[in-house]
Amino acid sequence: MPFQVAVCGPRHCTEQDRNNAYRVGELLAQRGAVVICGGGVGVMAAVTAGARSAGGTVIGIRPNDSREGACDDLSATIVTNLGEARNAIIVQSADAVIAVGGSWGTLSEVALAMRRGDIPVVCVGGWQILDATGAPVPGIHHAETPEDAVDRALS
Template identity: 40%
Template sequence: MRRIQIAVIGYNKDRCTDEARKAAYEVGSEIARAGAVLVCGGLGGVMEEACRGAKDNNGLTVGIIPEDDFSYANKYCDIIVCSTIGFARDFIVAGSADGIIAVGGGVGTLTEMTVGYMMKKPMVAVKGSGGTADEYGGRYLDERKRVEIMTAASPKEAVRMILERIKENAGLGHDNLPDTA
């Protein structure tokens, strides 16, 4: 059976806050403990910290980088996809996930959220992590109300919520959720 894939999106290296780094690390740790695969944009900031958290907990990480050279990926990526398509790689990150967790972020994060929204992917924003996550958490992106961007008070809650929603969407119910305690 295919493993659940959760995208972690958020601030890049230049804009990442200490709060977002800490939250991203914890999100990555919880994803690994749940036995899911972490998917991200493969670079620094939230992406690197989430991957580091996953690797510290024996998780599997996939980085989908915008460049054509593996060396751009952060050192915690197990699998590196050199998309060669620049910012358009945001579509691949969102499309490759069963669910999306936002930690802070700017316009790139918003792009990934928009793609997830159009595809009706479950999304959770970590409250208090700043940027796009705080701005759009608890909202729909437009009047069509395709999928609400849920908010979580903690990284652990974010992973629990996204797993529940993914399982519900797959018709698996709560009894089959991995233990994230």
């Protein structure tokens, strides 16, 4: 069975998020991992394009009830019609999760991945989570570069 990495991130992302996501996709494909993502725009489209440029397999897990709005170049599109509950499926299907950039949807995926507790969770950019004492909640690896993120995810 191929190693599967979920790559999460905002629809509305920065140029740097987009570049990071593209590179993450490229690296994952080069190293033989299947990419699982939300299959939409922003970070999702960028990681899809990156992985496909390197001949990788990318599965898009869509929230709505049709393939409308899905990236054209996905290897396959899963039409869940679950709304944001589909985030749980993206996370559950992954052997590792990489989040690029920050948004509420992305945060829900990071939280669900940490809730699982059994896979690497890596963030490139994005939000910080502090506990009630103001200290960072441990467990997330914050990567400086796409290369570092992919190394961690596949380690």
